[in-house]
Amino acid sequence: MSKTPTDIFKQLQQYEVTVPANLWEQLRIALFEQDEQSSLHKLQMLEVPPPDHLFEQVMEEVEDLRLKEETSKLTQFELAPPVLLYDRLKQKQQPATVWTLFNYKRRFFYYAAAILLFMLAVAIAFRISFTKEKTDATADAPKQNQSVSPVSDTATVVTTPVQTKTAVAANKRTVYLNSGIKEKFYMDVPSVFIGRRRVPVYNNDLLFSFTSMSFSEGRSVFKEKNKPVIVKVDDYTNIRVSDFMSKQLSDVFRTKRNGKPAHAAKRAKARINNWQKADRKAFDKSKTKSPHDIIDLTETIF
């Protein structure tokens, strides 16, 4: 009967010899330590350590190689980006700005200049609108520095025929409407001085101009009791406002605690308006009275 290899190996197993435990240690010593002149030991003395970071470099190379290999595989799956994407990226791209102190200063001055220009424009706009209002209010007040050629009144009067009473009445008053008088009329009063304060005058009407002042200005001008108010009109004319009138004018600027005009102020202004109406009625339309005449004036005002 022939024996199989398996049978043979099973029979050999009976003849197995156990290796002693210290056999490998003895072999090591015999090979590497007992004999210092051995070839292996000589080679060990010539051992050279590798440079620093070599291991990391090698690993990087290996990793790069590995990445390249992996990415090279990805090129098979490459996709082209949309055409518009590149253009949008280009548009969004901005150069980096390095902010220095100089940049901040320059911007500050630009902003400050813009604000100042804006304020100047607003001031000019206000000034123009105020001047326009004043021009409208004094629309036909005679303007300064314009000469007027005198009328040859004598010749006119001489050639006038003998007038009947009706004709006299018709010619007696010639009313020049505001739009008709544009020439300079000497000693027009554009403003007066009360103390050091300059007060604008509208239509040569002092009373109207004083009652039209702002509340703060009016109170400061007419507030002081027992102190006469002197109105300097021009080099020839300084009017001394009586205490009674000064009190009336100060009443025009009385206010409540909330700053609104008091009822007394409204009454005072209405009273002054009534006086003006009475004066106009007495002298403007009168054919026989003149405010220049002392008797006419006294009999009218009393």
Add this chain to the structure above:
Amino acid sequence: MILLILLKQFFKLQRSVCVLLFFAVAGVCIPVYAQESNAVQLKGTGRVSTLTITYELQIASAKKRGHAESYNGSIKTIFIQDGKVRNRLVALMRIQSLFYFQSAIQGADTIISVKETGKDRIVNRFSNTEWDDLNRKYRNKRLAFFSDSILILNYTCYRAVVSLSDGKEITVFYTTAIQNEMLQLTEPAFAGIPGVVLQYTYQNKEATVVYKATNVTTDAIDPAVFQLPAAK
């Protein structure tokens, strides 16, 4: 120069300070002297062709009335030059001028009243007839002269009373040192007064109204003062 040397020696002052002091003193003294000289000159002048009188209106009344008080303290200025007169009343209530231009032809004077106050300027042109009609109350006036006098602006002013036919009276104080007949043309109440009136008073039951001269000068007047607004 002598004054400078004296100042320098006495006060041991620097030259520049002395010069300043000199001009400061001169600056004060010269106008005062000139003013007095002017007054002296007017006193001895008599008739003058150029004259400016400024009157202040004073109203005294027991009962205060607003309309009247608006004229209290007002100023009337009369400009007279070369046959032309402008009588300008400046009051809180109104500013009004009366122009009187004397004509070489009798009865052809130019008389115009202009109300300067207000949006609508009112110009009244008077013929001589109309002017006489406006001042008819002074037609039959009587003048009484008195010897008592007062001093106004260093002028001795004599009293006179103008009595009207209706019983009204105006008391005037006039000076004979100044003569100008043009004043009487614009103020018919003064016709016949032998001088320039520097104060006049009218009194009724309720008030006393006084016009008192505060300034008299014979300085030349700007011709533009007498310019009239051109007709429409």
